[in-house]
Each structure stands twice: as C-alpha cells, then as structure tokens.
Amino acid sequence: MSQGALIEEIESSQLKTDIPDFRVGDTVKVHIRIIEGEKERIQVFTGTVIARKGSGFSETFSVYRNAYGTNMERVFILHSPRIAKIEVTRKGKVRQAKLYYIRGATGKKAKVKEKIGTKKKKAAPDQEASSTPAAEETPKAEEKKEIKKAAPKKTPKPKAEKEEKPSEGESKE
Numbered sequence: 001m002s003q004g005a006l007i008e009e010i011e012s013s014q015l016k017t018d019i020p021d022f023r024v025g026d027t028v029k030v031h032i033r034i035i036e037g038e039k040e041r042i043q044v045f046t047g048t049v050i051a052r053k054g055s056g057f058s059e060t061f062s063v064y065r066n067a068y069g070t071n072m073e074r075v076f077i078l079h080s081p082r083i084a085k086i087e088v089t090r091k092g093k094v095r096q097a098k099l100y101y102i103r104g105a106t107g108k109k110a111k112v113k114e115k116i117g118t119k120k121k122k123a124a125p126d127q128e129a130s131s132t133p134a135a136e137e138t139p140k141a142e143e144k145k146e147i148k149k150a151a152p153k154k155t156p157k158p159k160a161e162k163e164e165k166p167s168e169g170e171s172k173e
Contacts, residue, residue, distance in 0.1 A: 011057040016079050022061075024049050024099060025092025025112045030063060030076055031084040042084050045074060048092065048112055050099040064102055066110060071103070091115040 022028055030045045047065030050073070054060050059078040064071070076083060092112040102110050 014079060015057060018085070019078065020086055020088050022049060022086065022088045023092075024052055024097060025094035026088050027090040027092065027112075028063060029087040029089055030074075031086070032076075033082050033084050046089070047072070047074075048099070048102065050102055051097075064099075066106065073103070 026049050027047070028049055031042050032045060034041055034043050045063060045065070047063040049061055050064045051062040052059070053062075057079055060075055061078060062073060062075045064073045066072075091114065093115040094112055099112070102112075
C-alpha cells in the first residue's frame with residue numbers, strides 16, 4: 001500500500017458524518033469544546049459563514065460576527081474533534097463564494113438576505129400516480145371548486161345607447 005493511499009484511508013476514518021448542509025451566507029452556531037485544566041465545557045460561537053475552503057479532512061470555514069461593536073472572525077476546521085456540533089439557524093441568499101466585504105461593514109451593509117422557501121424536488125413518476133390529487137386537497141378546497149362550478153357565469157350587459165344632448169346653441173324641439 002502506497003503512502004498516499006494509507007493517508008487517505010486514515011483521513012477517511014476520521015471524517016465526521018453529522019455535518020449539516022450549510023453554505024456561505026448562512027448564520028450558524030458552532031458548539032466548541034473548550035478544555036480548561038481538567039474541566040471541559042462547550043462554548044457557542046454564532047455568526048455568518050463568510051468563506052469555505054479546502055476539501056476532505058482539511059476543509060475549513062470562516063465565521064464572522066459583530067458583537068457589541070467588536071468584530072470577530074474565527075476559522076474552524078470542519079472535521080475537528082473540538083467542534084461538538086454545528087447548527088444552521090438561518091439560510092442566507094448570497095451571490096458570491098466569499099463574503100470578505102462584510103468584514104469592515106456595519107449596519108445594513110453587513111446584512112445578508114434570508115433565503116425564504118426552498119424548491120421541492122419532483123417526485124418520481126411512479127410516486128405521482130400512487131397519490132391522488134383529491135386525497136391531498138383539503139375539504140375546504142373541494143367546496144370552493146364546487147361553488148365555482150355551481151355559480152352561473154355572468155354575461156356582460158349590452159351598453160345602453162347614449163342620448164345625444166343638444167349643444168348650447170340648439171334648443172329642444
């Protein structure tokens with residue numbers, strides 16, 4: 001076995017599997033194990049992910065926050081045993097891979113828009129046939145459809161012919 005293959009095998013056994021799907025722009029809570037003497041405690045670092053670099057065992061991500069007028073940025077190794085867990089609190093809508101422009105910004109400039117709603121994946125054709133649309137609809141929706149069918153359609157009324165008004169110089173005779 002070559003040295004590169006041996007290193008890859010050892011690294012793959014150390015990779016974490018419980019990492020949530022998060023991207024640049026998301027707001028995350030990183031729970032970090034801190035050892036002080038013989039005691040161990042967990043500290044939470046909340047901030048916006050501004051960068052994600054590398055791949056595999058050496059993948060890192062940078063989290064930035066502004067708290068009480070002080071800017072802080074920490075770089076975490078994704079697969080580090082010091083990280084207890086990562087929680088995604090808010091999905092961000094960004095158009096860049098790195099958000100370094102947020103570093104010196106304050107107020108509205110430092111905000112990242114929230115991604116509202118997610119696209120649903122289409123079901124396989126065999127699953128679509130098994131589910132009936134009537135079962136998915138609520139009774140209220142069915143009632144509304146029936147009411148629409150039962151209501152007569154309104155036909156537009158013919159416009160009444162306008163009577164000609166005599167002009168100021170003419171009199172009615």
